[in-house]
Amino acid sequence: MALIPLSEIREVYGITPEENREIFVFLQGAVYCWCKNRPDEWFSMRDLMGGENFDWTGTPLSKLYDKHIQTKSDMAAIEDAGKDSGWILKKVVTKDIRTFETKKEDLIRKYRWIKSNG
Numbered sequence: 001m002a003l004i005p006l007s008e009i010r011e012v013y014g015i016t017p018e019e020n021r022e023i024f025v026f027l028q029g030a031v032y033c034w035c036k037n038r039p040d041e042w043f044s045m046r047d048l049m050g051g052e053n054f055d056w057t058g059t060p061l062s063k064l065y066d067k068h069i070q071t072k073s074d075m076a077a078i079e080d081a082g083k084d085s086g087w088i089l090k091k092v093v094t095k096d097i098r099t100f101e102t103k104k105e106d107l108i109r110k111y112r113w114i115k116s117n118g
Contacts, residue, residue: 002099004114009091012084014067020088022060027085027092035098035113042103042110045086061085 012020030048034041049061056062064084068077086109093100099114 003090003094003111004099004101007090007102009094010087012064012087015063019060019063023063023085023088024092026060027089028096031089031092031096031111039113039115042105042112044108044110045082045089046108048089049085056081 015023027048031043034043034048049056056065061081064081065077067084068080072080089111090102090109093102093111099116100111101114102109102111104110
Protein backbone atom coordinates (compact mmCIF):
# COMPACT_ATOMS: atom_id res chain seq x y z
CA MET A 1 0.00 0.00 0.00
CA ALA A 2 2.52 2.57 1.08
CA LEU A 3 5.89 3.37 2.46
CA ILE A 4 5.96 6.39 4.75
CA PRO A 5 7.82 8.53 3.94
CA LEU A 6 8.26 7.71 0.27
CA SER A 7 11.86 7.37 -0.82
CA GLU A 8 13.91 6.26 -3.79
CA ILE A 9 13.80 2.67 -5.00
CA ARG A 10 16.65 1.38 -7.15
CA GLU A 11 16.70 -1.57 -9.49
CA VAL A 12 19.22 -4.34 -8.96
CA TYR A 13 21.07 -5.36 -12.12
CA GLY A 14 23.24 -8.33 -13.00
CA ILE A 15 20.71 -11.02 -12.09
CA THR A 16 17.95 -12.47 -14.25
CA PRO A 17 14.32 -11.37 -13.88
CA GLU A 18 13.57 -14.85 -12.53
CA GLU A 19 16.32 -14.59 -9.90
CA ASN A 20 15.04 -11.15 -8.94
CA ARG A 21 11.50 -12.55 -8.57
CA GLU A 22 12.74 -15.47 -6.45
CA ILE A 23 14.62 -13.08 -4.14
CA PHE A 24 11.55 -10.82 -3.92
CA VAL A 25 9.29 -13.74 -2.93
CA PHE A 26 11.89 -15.08 -0.46
CA LEU A 27 12.18 -11.69 1.25
CA GLN A 28 8.42 -11.19 1.19
CA GLY A 29 8.09 -14.40 3.21
CA ALA A 30 10.68 -13.14 5.69
CA VAL A 31 8.77 -9.86 6.08
CA TYR A 32 5.50 -11.73 6.68
CA CYS A 33 7.16 -13.86 9.36
CA TRP A 34 8.63 -10.78 11.04
CA CYS A 35 5.29 -8.95 11.04
CA LYS A 36 3.50 -11.97 12.52
CA ASN A 37 6.02 -12.58 15.28
CA ARG A 38 7.27 -9.05 16.01
CA PRO A 39 4.50 -6.75 14.73
CA ASP A 40 5.53 -3.59 16.57
CA GLU A 41 9.28 -3.85 16.05
CA TRP A 42 11.53 -2.20 13.47
CA PHE A 43 13.44 -4.49 11.11
CA SER A 44 16.13 -4.23 8.48
CA MET A 45 17.74 -6.57 6.01
CA ARG A 46 20.35 -7.23 8.67
CA ASP A 47 17.64 -8.40 11.08
CA LEU A 48 16.05 -10.71 8.52
CA MET A 49 19.13 -12.20 6.86
CA GLY A 50 22.13 -11.37 9.01
CA GLY A 51 23.46 -12.95 12.18
CA GLU A 52 22.41 -16.60 12.26
CA ASN A 53 21.13 -16.24 8.69
CA PHE A 54 24.37 -14.77 7.33
CA ASP A 55 25.19 -17.77 5.11
CA TRP A 56 22.91 -17.38 2.10
CA THR A 57 24.05 -20.63 0.46
CA GLY A 58 21.05 -22.50 -0.91
CA THR A 59 18.79 -19.45 -0.84
CA PRO A 60 17.82 -17.17 -3.72
CA LEU A 61 19.98 -14.46 -2.11
CA SER A 62 23.13 -16.41 -3.01
CA LYS A 63 22.75 -15.13 -6.60
CA LEU A 64 23.57 -11.63 -5.37
CA TYR A 65 26.83 -12.81 -3.85
CA ASP A 66 27.62 -14.90 -6.95
CA LYS A 67 27.18 -11.80 -9.11
CA HIS A 68 29.68 -9.76 -7.10
CA ILE A 69 32.32 -12.38 -6.28
CA GLN A 70 33.22 -12.64 -9.98
CA THR A 71 34.92 -9.23 -9.89
CA LYS A 72 35.51 -8.38 -6.22
CA SER A 73 37.12 -9.62 -3.03
CA ASP A 74 35.05 -11.77 -0.69
CA MET A 75 34.37 -8.92 1.74
CA ALA A 76 33.43 -6.48 -1.04
CA ALA A 77 31.13 -9.10 -2.60
CA ILE A 78 29.41 -9.67 0.75
CA GLU A 79 28.98 -5.93 1.30
CA ASP A 80 27.61 -5.28 -2.19
CA ALA A 81 25.29 -8.29 -2.08
CA GLY A 82 23.94 -6.88 1.18
CA LYS A 83 23.29 -3.53 -0.48
CA ASP A 84 21.52 -5.19 -3.40
CA SER A 85 19.37 -7.23 -1.04
CA GLY A 86 18.44 -4.05 0.82
CA TRP A 87 17.16 -2.47 -2.40
CA ILE A 88 15.06 -5.54 -3.15
CA LEU A 89 13.72 -5.55 0.43
CA LYS A 90 12.71 -1.92 0.02
CA LYS A 91 10.77 -2.84 -3.11
CA VAL A 92 9.09 -5.74 -1.24
CA VAL A 93 7.94 -3.42 1.54
CA THR A 94 6.81 -0.73 -0.88
CA LYS A 95 4.72 -3.16 -2.95
CA ASP A 96 3.18 -4.94 0.05
CA ILE A 97 -0.57 -4.64 0.65
CA ARG A 98 0.17 -3.23 4.11
CA THR A 99 1.61 0.15 5.06
CA PHE A 100 5.10 0.45 6.51
CA GLU A 101 7.02 3.35 7.94
CA THR A 102 10.71 3.71 7.28
CA LYS A 103 13.71 5.48 8.72
CA LYS A 104 17.45 5.50 8.34
CA GLU A 105 19.27 4.62 11.52
CA ASP A 106 22.77 3.30 12.23
CA LEU A 107 23.58 3.72 8.50
CA ILE A 108 20.86 1.23 7.48
CA ARG A 109 17.25 1.40 6.32
CA LYS A 110 14.67 0.14 8.81
CA TYR A 111 10.97 -0.60 8.45
CA ARG A 112 7.98 -1.11 10.73
CA TRP A 113 4.50 -2.30 9.89
CA ILE A 114 1.76 0.24 10.64
CA LYS A 115 -1.16 -1.90 11.76
CA SER A 116 -4.59 -0.71 10.69
CA ASN A 117 -7.33 -0.39 13.26
CA GLY A 118 -9.85 -2.21 11.08
